[in-house]
Amino acid sequence: MAPRGGRPRRRRRGRGVLLAFVLLLVLILAWPVGLLIWANGKIQHVDAGESSLSTAGTTYLLAGSDSRDDDENFTHDPTEGQRADTIMILTVPPSGNTSLISLPRDTYMEIPGHGWNKLNAAYSWGGPELLRASVESLTGIEVDHYVEIGMGGLANVVDAVGGVELCLDYDVSDRDSRLEWEAGCHISDGDTALAFARMRAADPMGDIGRTLRQQQVIQAITSTVADPALAVRPGQQVDLLESGLGALYVSENSNIIDLGRMALAFRNATGPDGVRGAPPIASMNHRPGGVGSTVLLEDHYPAFFASVADGTVEQGDVDGDD
Incomplete structure (x- = not known):
């Protein structure tokens, strides 16, 4: 027993x-x-005002701010103050194509309450609230969430994910951005990725080329974060969140769930079924007087943004010229 x-x-x-x-x-x-x-x-919040429009779907306004007052990386740059060097709208329509559209910072438009000028002047004059109002005025699309990332913080995010692979098919030695690049694809650390995103003078496509490279950097970060191996590395998750959230400011009505949905929308926009690029451009060197060289959009740009809002925009519509 x-x-x-x-x-x-x-x-x-x-x-x-x-x-x-x-x-x-x-x-x-x-x-x-x-x-x-x-x-x-x-999460750090900022007052981005209230939307004056009501459109279906969800649109995120992504702004990359470039403050040179207290960043040692920019001490060689004579430009002072703060401005929006990167302006994108990420749109998830009720149906159809998710899109990521880069708005050239020098786009010539009427800034609400301030007259005609470059789009990024709105940020200098009225911060996130005026930038949001200006983007809505230009596109006719309601901005549901405003998300701003400090360009210096971009380097920290890239370093937190262990670097990202970036590609450029020509050599670069650019004094302004300090980008030194050999043609091809390379794993880049944070400082290199920041220079890659900021470089403009050495790009034959100018501001359009820079917006495409900025999209490439964000896409590379998103793809790296989506790696399933990250799920079993909680320490890296914390480092990544601290780096990312430390560089972000979002509108008062936005939370971590909204940022998660934004990340998914970005993956869709930059995936095989998404649309990314720039609006139709008539001139990259429009000189209306008093504001220097500006970017002039084609006359039919309102119809283009209407197709962005309803999801009928296609990849062939976003080459940046007509």
């Missing part, structure tokens, strides 16, 4: 295994939940 104490020990061992499994399951489930709660508390 088996000892009477045998079964309780087996039951206790069984309960111990079950308890360990339950605890492991709780940890697996609680980690991302706890991470989301922690990350949501880290």
Whole structure:
């Protein structure tokens, strides 16, 4: 006959295994939940005003601000102050194509309350609120979420993911951005990725070429973050979130879930079924007087943005010229 104490020990061992499994399951489930709660508390908000429009779908206004007042990386740059060097709209329509459209910062338009000037002058004059109003005025599309990233913070995000692969098919030695590049694809650290995103003078396509490279950097970061291996590296997740959220400012109505949806939308826009590029451009050197060289959009640009809003825009529509 088996000892009477045998079964309780087996039951206790069984309960111990079950308890360990339950605890492991709780940890697996609680980690991302706890991470989301922690990350949501880290979000920095900024007043981007209220939309004056109402359009279907969801649109994110992505702005890359470039402050040279307190960043040692820009001490060689004579430009002072803060401006929006990167302006994109990421649109998820009710149906159809998700799109990522780069708006040239020098786009000539009527800034609400300030007259005709370059689009990025709106940020200098009225910060996120006026930039949002100007983008809505230009595109006719409601901006649901405003997301701003400091260009210096971009380098920290790239370093947090361990570098990203970037490609450019010509050599570059650019004094302004400090980009030194040999034609081809290279794994780039944060400083190199920042220079890659900022370089304009050495790009034969000028501002359009720069917006395409900025899209490439963000796409590379998004693809790296989507790597399933990151799910089992909680330490890197925390480092990445701290770096990313430390560089971000979002509108008051936006939270960590909205940022997650934005990341998914970005992946869709830069994927095989998405659309990315620039609006139709009539001239890259339009000189209306008083504001220097500007970018002039084609007369039919309102119809282009209408197709962005309803999801009928196609890749052939976003070459940047007509």
